[in-house]
Amino acid sequence: MIVFLLRHAERLPDPADDLAPEGVERAKLLARMLADSGVHIAFCSDRIRTQRTIEPLRKLPGAHVKRVDVAIDPNHIPDYVQKIVTRVKALPEDAIAIIASHDAAIRPIVEGLTGRTVDDVTGTQFDKLFVLSVPKAGAGNVSLMRYGKATP
Numbered sequence: 736m737i738v739f740l741l742r743h744a745e746r747l748p749d750p751a752d753d754l755a756p757e758g759v760e761r762a763k764l765l766a767r768m769l770a771d772s773g774v775h776i777a778f779c780s781d782r783i784r785t786q787r788t789i790e791p792l793r794k795l796p797g798a799h800v801k802r803v804d805v806a807i808d809p810n811h812i813p814d815y816v817q818k819i820v821t822r823v824k825a826l827p828e829d830a831i832a833i834i835a836s837h838d839a840a841i842r843p844i845v846e847g848l849t850g851r852t853v854d855d856v857t858g859t860q861f862d863k864l865f866v867l868s869v870p871k872a873g874a875g876n877v878s879l880m881r882y883g884k885a886t887p
Contacts, residue, residue, distance in 0.1 A: 736826055740832040740865040742841055742856050743784040752783045761883040766791035773800055773831040778819055780807040785835040812839050820847035850876030862886045
């Protein structure tokens, strides 16, 4: 199974829960990059910023990307991560998925799906795109790519 994992694109300042103009552009770029990747299921939280990050990919002509929202309690990231990991691991071996998530959840999701460790994604990083190889058993692999305008 292949999983693309990323933090949502740039967001508007609090308390807004939507993408900033540069985040909208990053989401469009992501859609162009993954247009022919075979992604057919997208996981995101119940936050608008994660949903809008994958929206351009879901709206591509001929796209058959089903979205699955998973509620996130900011005070209880471990439950959110466990829900994501459980749902992804239940997919068929030939699945290709995308997860638009949150900075604090990226590292634990990578660890839960692959058994590998990566550095935390900070609150200012939006350009990291992890490509995970998720086997049914054993450790998987992780590749890190960058997309769009570089962020600190």
